Amino acid sequence: MELGPHAAFIWASYAAVAIVLLALAAWLLWDGRRQRQLLEDLEARGVRRRPQR
């Protein structure tokens, strides 16, 4: 693939998109896993939203 005299600018653009979007996706996956873990820990300790009848 020949991208001409400005190839560096083209690659830099695509690299920026890849880095930002992958970082965003990774953060969302990590955050989701962490919230699930916190929720499981609370439920394992027997914490309920409303007092049990």
Added chain:
Amino acid sequence: MTTDAATQTWTQRLANPTRFMALSGQILPWLTIAAIAVVLYGLYLTFFVAPPDYQQGETVKIMFIHVPSAWLAMMGYLMIAISSFGLLVFRHPLADVSAKSAAPIGAAFTLLALITGSLWGKPMWGTYWVWDARLTSVLILFFLYLGLMALRSSLEDETLAAKQTAVLGLAGVVILPIIKFSVDWWNTLHQPASVVKIDGPAIHSSILVPLVVNAVGFSLLFFALHMKAMRNEVLRRRVKALRMAEVEQAARGRDTSSATAG
């Protein structure tokens, strides 16, 4: 609320966070697969099919990610504005979850529009940045996103934070027409609209088709990221509610034990 399911509108039915979690849990994997597939196809078209532009050569490849990023930067804000309206007017329980979740994603696409635009500007215009109306208004949009996030995180009370952020979100929507028409209202270095125009696109189909495929792919990606962020936020609020319940339980336990002791 004990509204009969048959009399509920679909937005009311979706308003239930538990139902949202069940539904989004089923949709999200497929949405993610579709987004990745279309983005990969778009990249294939960009690098192996689309011809170089007759004036700007291969740097037109930057357009294939710059333009979708810029569109999604604006769509993300539109989503925040609609969600804010939904919160302030209809008190939709998921509206604030949607508005909060869209902010960092919209900010990311705005940043990408600015970075890719800058990297396209240097070889084509001879400069990374000019303070023309289009570039400046998009920079303001980026700061608006940051402002919304900063305002929210500065307020401890979640209900108050939701309302105040929604008001700022709605007031800020005025930036969208300014961005869109900045190239017509002012003399800008940035080119005027060439895709979304009343008399149709002014781009040859060999360039337009890959652009549209990329726009669809990145939009699907935006929706997938937003849905994931909303799911995380619903979980975060459940964690918070359970922690409050735990504190209350502990306080009640102390009260009863001190009552029996005394």
